[in-house]
Amino acid sequence: MKRRPVTISALILGSLYVIGPSIAVASSEVSTDSKPEQRSMENKMTQHPYVGMWVTDGGHIRHELLANGRYDEARGTRRTAYQGRYEIKGNHIDYWDDTGFTADGTFVDENTLHHGGMIFRRQ
CATH class of the missing domain: 1.20.5 (Single alpha-helices involved in coiled-coils or other helix-helix interfaces)
Incomplete structure (x- = not known):
């Protein structure tokens, strides 16, 4: 062969x-x-009652609280005006913007968020 x-x-x-x-x-x-740890947090946050879209009454400012602990804020026609991370403890939320700005807010109930002198409603 x-x-x-x-x-x-x-x-x-x-x-x-x-x-x-x-x-x-x-x-x-x-x-x-x-x-x-990231997957565990995302699984927990996916079921968190505050994850989702929050909008001011006029619709000018929109906060999307993402399940991965990040947020994306739109203002007027600017779709992604600010981004950063957030943590929720009880009914309190702390924000850390990627630019270094910090802020906080309070969830009054499952559909109302007070933040920066504004009122946001769940959308």
């Missing part, structure tokens, strides 16, 4: 075929397991 010579490109392709899928699986496992 006559043997064919094996080329280097055939060896490389064969190696990629064998190694490729295991690398993809390994990397997805690492990235999934690398932030269990």
